[in-house]
Amino acid sequence: MKRSGACLLSAVLLLNAASGTAQEKFIHHKEKGVYHIGPAQIPAYYASSHGFTAAQVNTMRQNMHNFMELMHKTSCLNPPKGYEVGVWASVCGDGSCYNQKPMAGFTGLRIREYYSTKSNPTPRRADEGPGIHVWINDLRHGLGRHNLDKLGYQEPEVIDHIAGCPVLKGGYVVITKNQKPLYRYVTREEVHKILIKDAEDDVKKMTEIHGKGSAYQQWLKDKDATLKAIKEGLDVLAKTDPAGAKAKWEKTKADFDKMGEDMKKQEAGQIQENKKAVGAFEKRLQDLRDQLAALSPEERKKPYLNGNNLKVVQPNPEFWDPVRKPTDIQLVIIDLYFYHEKEEGLAHDLIREIRKTLNIAELAASVK
Structure with missing residues (x-):
């Protein structure tokens, strides 16, 4: 209602x-x-x-x-x-x-x-x-x-x-x-374990995303199939406009070569950025594990306090x-x-x- x-x-x-x-x-x-x-x-x-x-x-x-x-x-x-x-x-x-x-x-x-x-x-x-x-x-x-x-x-x-x-x-x-x-009361140990599980999932997700390789490497995998599809379309055009089809094909190949060169130049920096991104998630995960390991058995059982320094509960x-x-x-x-x-x-x-x-x-x- x-x-x-x-x-x-x-x-x-x-x-x-x-x-x-x-x-x-x-x-x-x-x-x-x-x-x-x-x-x-x-x-x-x-x-x-x-x-x-x-x-x-x-x-x-x-x-x-x-x-x-x-x-x-x-x-x-x-x-x-x-x-x-x-x-x-x-x-x-x-x-x-x-x-x-x-x-x-x-x-x-x-x-x-x-x-x-x-x-x-x-x-x-x-x-x-x-x-x-x-x-x-x-x-x-x-x-x-x-x-x-x-x-x-x-x-x-x-x-x-x-x-x-x-x-x-x-x-x-x-x-x-x-x-x-x-x-x-929700204990400090419970919260740390939940946060650790979330951090593990984030690391796995980021590793899978960046594990596919750089944008250049992924582009290379699809390059030949993309060019083949374009060529098949231009072959149809060539039946009525051979000169126009030839000009478009030459321009397409040149554009792809230029695109490949530009992406290749950016690849090293992108790989480094990908490593940094994954590294940041891995560091957070390790920090959480270290924080949990540093808690004594008594501290682990204490109620978790939220941002307002108040105890947190569950049904x-x-x-x-x-x-x-x-x-x-x-x-x-x-x-x-x-x-x-x-x-x-x-x-x-x-x-x-x-x-x-x-x-x-x-x-x-x-x-x-």
């Missing part, structure tokens, strides 16, 4: 204000409100490729539905007054089930307000609106990332706690009963309880505080109300 900042109506107001045109005041139509619980069938296109069955997908869908129904119990959503609130859901999308036993899902609330105007009292629903995103069994989103870098990411900062649940920087509420840490594969069913909800991450508290728009008024009334303790109790 695409994020939307202030709602579309607010954007229209701002654009009209900037252009100097008068805009009729929008009236929040609170008499109308709809809550859609979500579809009975949800996308799970990649679930089977991760070894999950259709029955497991249905169980996961029901578990996600049950969790979202707990959110639905919130007074301002039951029913939503002046809003259309819809639930979406998917399973194993965006690589979320890759290389992990628990099935992962993505769900949440999409919020769009109803409004009218004095001149047109008929209630209309906004076309766009913000949402509250809920990730199930997906560790990546506590990092604020959909895709993980192989070196890792900056350790997320805990900025608050609600009902015993940590709130990570970026506004992510984490709900889990698992005792193991969500993320593991902890040991976080998951191995005896639980793949469809059990072990972790929920909600971006409840993603939007700024003073975000403008009628839909954001409802998000603020959800923050005040949502029973986080009840949600936490549902995650076993």
